[in-house]
Amino acid sequence: MKQPDFAINLIAVGAGYARARALFFVNFLAATTLLLTLGGCGALPDKPVRAAMYDFGPGPLSTPATTRQAPLSPLALDEVKTAGGALDNLAVLYRLGYSNDQQLRPYALARWSMPPAQLLGQRARDKLGQRRVVFKAGEGLALSRSQGSLLLRLDLEEFSHFFEAPDKSVGLVRLRATVLEITPAGEKLLAQRKVIVQRPAPSADAPGGVRALTAATDAALEEIEQWLQQVQSAR
The missing domain is CATH 1.20.5 (Single alpha-helices involved in coiled-coils or other helix-helix interfaces)
Incomplete structure (x- = not known):
């Protein structure tokens, strides 16, 4: 139907x-x-996290007060050298001395603004130039030879956040410093020494390591300044 x-x-x-x-x-x-x-x-991927960028700070914020001390001899500062490898990049490095002190490890999210050797050279010009004329090696060569100025060479051998224990760490800087006299006849070796400085880190992380390495660098340069004055007095 x-x-x-x-x-x-x-x-x-x-x-x-x-x-x-x-x-x-x-x-x-x-x-x-x-x-x-x-x-x-x-879920959906997050935005990539950028590494924090570090240097030694802004440097002097005002012109140092003039002292009555006699100025020191002009100083030619050579480019800071390294042994190559890990110190020729921007990584902030640390070592675990209690585990494997032969392994350099980079912090994942921390970078220097320039390689450590360049940071050290920049800091050295600021610190050592407070009582003397400091210029790059090869610049003003005729003037430097006529005044018998000094030539400083720095070799950076260690620059790391060193952990003695999980809760105890230091900024470790090791340098070899060589000072020569620039004469019309050429360069004359005056002295050489090792400079090893440690400064405690305020925290067991990259920011703490950076602060400790900055303090250790400044202390090393202060030691080199005192040594240069001794070398100059003995000439």
């Missing part, structure tokens, strides 16, 4: 509703699966 038109319409509507409901559940399951997958993978 032929179905009434309204019955046929009801059947069609019911079938359409069933299909729509089925499609909704399929989409819902797909969306739920996607969300669970993202949740298991840590």
Whole structure:
């Protein structure tokens, strides 16, 4: 028997509703699966974290007061050298002396603004230039020879945040300093010495290591300044 038109319409509507409901559940399951997958993978990736950039600070903030002490001999400062390798990049390095002190490890999120040798050379010009004229080796050569100035060469051998124990660490700086006299006839070796300085780190992390290395660098340069004065007096 032929179905009434309204019955046929009801059947069609019911079938359409069933299909729509089925499609909704399929989409819902797909969306739920996607969300669970993202949740298991840590959701959407965060923005990459940039490494913190460090140097030795701004340096003097005012002109040092003039003293009545006689100025020291002009000093030619050669480019600071390293043994190569780890110290020729921007990594802030540390050693675990209680575990494996032969392994240099870089802090993941800390960088120097320039290689340590360049930072040291810049700091040396600031510190040693307070009582004497300091210029780069090779600059003003005629003037330096006529005045018998000194030539300072620094070799950076160690520059690391050294952990003696998990809760005890220092900034460790080791340098070899060589001083020569510049004469019209050439360079004359006057003296050479090792400078090893440690300064305690205020915290067992990269910021603490940077502070300790800055303090150790300044102390090493102060030691070199006193030594240079002794060398000059003995000439």
